[in-house]
Amino acid sequence: MKKVMNQPEHIVSQMLDGMAQAYPERLRLLEETGVLVRRDAPVNGKVGLVSGGGSGHEPAHGGYVGKGMLDAAVAGEVFTSPTPDQILKAIQAVDSGEGVLCIVKNYTGDVLNFEMAAELAAAEGIQVEQVIVHDDVAVEDSTHTTGRRGIAGTVLVHKIAGAKAEQGASLKEVKEVVEETVSRVRSMGVALEPCTLPEAGQPSFTLGTDEIELGIGIHGEPGVARTEQLPAEALVKRLSGKVIGDLPFERGDRVAVLVNGMGSTPLMELHVVHRELIEILSENGLTPVQAWVGEYMTSLDMAGFSITLLKLNKELEQLLLSESDTPAFRV
Amino acid sequence: MKKVMNQPEHIVSQMLDGMAQAYPERLRLLEETGVLVRRDAPVNGKVGLVSGGGSGHEPAHGGYVGKGMLDAAVAGEVFTSPTPDQILKAIQAVDSGEGVLCIVKNYTGDVLNFEMAAELAAAEGIQVEQVIVHDDVAVEDSTHTTGRRGIAGTVLVHKIAGAKAEQGASLKEVKEVVEETVSRVRSMGVALEPCTLPEAGQPSFTLGTDEIELGIGIHGEPGVARTEQLPAEALVKRLSGKVIGDLPFERGDRVAVLVNGMGSTPLMELHVVHRELIEILSENGLTPVQAWVGEYMTSLDMAGFSITLLKLNKELEQLLLSESDTPAFRV
Amino acid sequence: MDVTVAKAWFQRYADVISEEKALLTRLDSAIGDGDHGANMARGWKAVQEELESFTGGLSDAFLLVSRTLISKVGGASGPLYGTVFLRMSMALKGKETIDETDWSNLLQQGAEGIAQRGKVTGGEKTMYDVWSVLPQAAEETAQQGEDELTLVTRLAQIAREKADATQEMKATKGRAAYLGDRSIGHKDPGAESTALLFDALRSTLADKGGADHEN
Amino acid sequence: MDVTVAKAWFQRYADVISEEKALLTRLDSAIGDGDHGANMARGWKAVQEELESFTGGLSDAFLLVSRTLISKVGGASGPLYGTVFLRMSMALKGKETIDETDWSNLLQQGAEGIAQRGKVTGGEKTMYDVWSVLPQAAEETAQQGEDELTLVTRLAQIAREKADATQEMKATKGRAAYLGDRSIGHKDPGAESTALLFDALRSTLADKGGADHEN
Numbered sequence A, B: 001m002k003k004v005m006n007q008p009e010h011i012v013s014q015m016l017d018g019m020a021q022a023y024p025e026r027l028r029l030l031e032e033t034g035v036l037v038r039r040d041a042p043v044n045g046k047v048g049l050v051s052g053g054g055s056g057h058e059p060a061h062g063g064y065v066g067k068g069m070l071d072a073a074v075a076g077e078v079f080t081s082p083t084p085d086q087i088l089k090a091i092q093a094v095d096s097g098e099g100v101l102c103i104v105k106n107y108t109g110d111v112l113n114f115e116m117a118a119e120l121a122a123a124e125g126i127q128v129e130q131v132i133v134h135d136d137v138a139v140e141d142s143t144h145t146t147g148r149r150g151i152a153g154t155v156l157v158h159k160i161a162g163a164k165a166e167q168g169a170s171l172k173e174v175k176e177v178v179e180e181t182v183s184r185v186r187s188m189g190v191a192l193e194p195c196t197l198p199e200a201g202q203p204s205f206t207l208g209t210d211e212i213e214l215g216i217g218i219h220g221e222p223g224v225a226r227t228e229q230l231p232a233e234a235l236v237k238r239l240s241g242k243v244i245g246d247l248p249f250e251r252g253d254r255v256a257v258l259v260n261g262m263g264s265t266p267l268m269e270l271h272v273v274h275r276e277l278i279e280i281l282s283e284n285g286l287t288p289v290q291a292w293v294g295e296y297m298t299s300l301d302m303a304g305f306s307i308t309l310l311k312l313n314k315e316l317e318q319l320l321l322s323e324s325d326t327p328a329f330r331v
Numbered sequence C, D: 001m002d003v004t005v006a007k008a009w010f011q012r013y014a015d016v017i018s019e020e021k022a023l024l025t026r027l028d029s030a031i032g033d034g035d036h037g038a039n040m041a042r043g044w045k046a047v048q049e050e051l052e053s054f055t056g057g058l059s060d061a062f063l064l065v066s067r068t069l070i071s072k073v074g075g076a077s078g079p080l081y082g083t084v085f086l087r088m089s090m091a092l093k094g095k096e097t098i099d100e101t102d103w104s105n106l107l108q109q110g111a112e113g114i115a116q117r118g119k120v121t122g123g124e125k126t127m128y129d130v131w132s133v134l135p136q137a138a139e140e141t142a143q144q145g146e147d148e149l150t151l152v153t154r155l156a157q158i159a160r161e162k163a164d165a166t167q168e169m170k171a172t173k174g175r176a177a178y179l180g181d182r183s184i185g186h187k188d189p190g191a192e193s194t195a196l197l198f199d200a201l202r203s204t205l206a207d208k209g210g211a212d213h214e215n
């Protein structure tokens, strides 16, 4: 394993330092917390938005802090949900009195830690609400299990939440539109090569030279099926088939598209994926309104990508395309 | 080798399709040429700016086409300079009558092909000038050799050229400020792992499990020295030492910073690099005015990064920070 | 168990975790995300440091562990272990020492904490599969009139068996659930760290027994 | 050489390049960027396609090759080979056939084209190291009264030797120059593709000779 780092234990805090120094006008780092907040937080009269999760998904989540998106991002250790203390600090830092919405990806760790933080914040008299994102169609959706994971679709959720909050909507209104978004976003990913955690020093799983893993999660946890390598066309067809086949898409829908690189798949290949996807959308009568192609929710140095579709309505489209100014997402 | 693609021969054209489809308001693809132009090119009264080179450096160069940067980017095959025909098409498409400046990275192939294209354009009565970027301090600079390569610093050159041209400056004025920029920009890179060309299917070189290659070029050509792996601090010190030690930097200078990922090094690590670099700059009395940290001039799936410093003056600083709106570079 | 034993237990367990970090990482890599070793090591190293200046009573020692794990571990295991020790700390309020008859209730509190926090039941291939059987085992052993060391030895044994038995289960909770049937054949990392916890307790008490005899 | 021979030569060379693509890629990977094989294969495949409908004369055939290489190859080798064939095409203007006495001038034009375009001299470890010695070799062989096949056989031999000799040189031009001393020990890919060009010419003429005898 070759990583550009000093001691692996320090990679997260040093990364956060570097990030805060790269965007001094936009971000500030709360000392010793792993929390990046909007420089001007708390923003008067605005609902505060907090997200976060394990590190290793850069630019998520710190890259989405700024005008029109998040107020704070909480960074846990690599692939480890942040702790309630950290999350509480973020909630406190962004609450302007209008309350705080936490956008949480559906992983046991994230859910439990955000839940505990919300209890602590509520005890301090802060209004806190929580929305759980679970866009990964690779995972069976059943009330008896952990349910679907939150993956790259979360970025579009951040965007819409941010736009709504920026309009001065109430906590209840923001939460409603976010829940609506969550119900309309679907994703699925594939890994060509595994990732390596800085502290582990070994790939988190192994794939044969001709093998790929479908339905991979963003923590490098193994996916749902293995197959031999496929040409881009067949691969995109397979992933997007599951995504489109899932609940909410119908002919005539307008959709937002996110082609997300997992970390070490070059942009060149992501654009090839995008080309295939656009073709499939048109075959399915779906109109792509706006596309984002790049690295938005990575898994360290994993090779692969995910595809996200968000079924729009008038309000969501307008919110999605309204201005945002964050390090990693600008509209 | 695992790549998300269809036939390797089609990867460049399919990538360009995908890119044009991702940014329909900003870009248009000239049919069968590998040329991406600004949707509104030629822009009346503005000098046209053309750059390009081999593919495999995404988002370079198409990602830099748009308001405040390039008017056209010419994409060659992977790691292969574009041909004079392609370049001529780009020149023709962006000339509004004010002339065209070609920004060329210093590689024999790029220089020869752009030169031939300029001759062809001149024969058609188009004013064409050319500036060669050679920012790579890893390469010995001697009049008897090929000279230094143009690498990631080229992106900052594009930005400054674009800002100047947007102001309505003449071809001569734009060329002058670009030459001034070229004289003040220095870069150096390192590879942790080699890259694999889609058609070759094999890594372009091999590195031992504990070996890294200093002074790597962006075509995956071997660098200038090998060493064992170094912690981020020592590695950044070594690269930036060569960059800072080169001609133009003095205590008190204001500098622009570009930390560029080579393709498969995660953003997390690039931010750690940035943190180390900021510390070294401050030790050297250099003030970082603005930093870009991410993938700007990649080498397919190579792991590694490069560091670029640009010594600013008043005009360059103002040009660098003025508005630009391109897929991969927005200020 | 008094506060001295508890402290010795926690300190020993911190050492065990530091030694077995790679094992936990390996188990979590197979069916999770490979961080359980680092998570536990980070948390228990912090516990060890906090304990150095700790002078409180038995309940406080458990509270210190709970707070430290909650604030340092993160992931799923942080809140879960944090809740276990919090509930135990509550159950220990006002007591300076406990004996074999108290263990069942203490473990019951811990196990319930996990069940509530994790919305988990038995057979879902989690640490709860270990915790859930311990209260009754403690109850039965105490009723048989065994002493604390014997009881704890029995707990350690059962914990080990139950942890090993997760290998053949299919996960329906936690990150391993995403694997479905492919989770079968791998031991649950949280169950393993729980088994190690009770083994550390056993050897702590055994050493103390030895030391007591020597005195 | 007349236009039939020239066409056969180019077609044969296109086949050779397609067969030896991997070799050229390997050589370019060692000291360049690994695309010389793909570049040449792309260019010469296009030449082959263009030639199918080609009906012009000798000079035109060279012009077709030049234009096709310039517009399809890219890289350093595109303009360089493109210039070679352009200059040769000029030198062939008005001629329908050439014999052993014309080769020296033809090669001289090609070699000078490279020198000018590439700003290169001998000993810099490029294709020019092959091209630069061929005019004089042709001149001498012709003066010895040898026929065209013998002359071309001699050229192919020398081209091979010179290409192999680049192995021990240090590159100061082209991409390999970045390697400095580390370029020593590897053959130059452009020199190799040039050696293959003359070997294809030799075998084309030899086959034709055979065919002529049979007639």
Ligand SMILES: Nc1ncnc2c1ncn2[C@@H]1O[C@H](COP(=O)(O)OP(=O)(O)O)[C@@H](O)[C@H]1O
Pocket (backbone or CB within 6 Å): A079, A080, A081, A108, A109, A110, C028, C032, C033, C034, C035, C036, C039, C040, C074, C075, C076, C077, C078, C080, C114, C117, C118, C119, C120, C125, C126, C127, C128, C173, C174, C175, C188, C189, C190, C191
């Ligand atoms: N809902 C749950 N209930 C009980 N235990 C759980 C639950 N989810 C996860 N676990 C336990 O947590 C362990 C994983 O912990 P860890 O790897 O530290 O966190 P994460 O899964 O967030 O990476 C699992 O092995 C399992 O024993």
Ligand SMILES: Nc1ncnc2c1ncn2[C@@H]1O[C@H](COP(=O)(O)OP(=O)(O)O)[C@@H](O)[C@H]1O
Pocket (backbone or CB within 6 Å): B079, B080, B081, B108, B109, B110, D028, D032, D033, D034, D035, D036, D039, D040, D074, D075, D076, D077, D078, D080, D114, D117, D118, D119, D120, D125, D126, D127, D128, D173, D174, D175, D188, D189, D190, D191
């Ligand atoms: N300045 C030059 N003069 C002559 N030949 C050159 C020069 N630069 C490069 N070459 C030749 O071109 C070959 C490389 O061609 P190719 O790999 O197709 O292009 P690139 O180097 O642009 O990738 C080298 O092996 C060398 O023979």
Ligand SMILES: [Mg+2]
Pocket (backbone or CB within 6 Å): A054, A079, A080, A081, A109, A219, C033, C035, C075, C076
């Ligand atoms: Mg985790």
Ligand SMILES: [Mg+2]
Pocket (backbone or CB within 6 Å): B054, B079, B080, B081, B109, B219, D033, D035, D075, D076
């Ligand atoms: Mg090349």
Ligand SMILES: [Mg+2]
Pocket (backbone or CB within 6 Å): C028, C032, C033, C034, C035, C036, C075, C175
């Ligand atoms: Mg884990």
Ligand SMILES: [Mg+2]
Pocket (backbone or CB within 6 Å): D028, D032, D033, D034, D035, D036, D075, D175
């Ligand atoms: Mg080459």
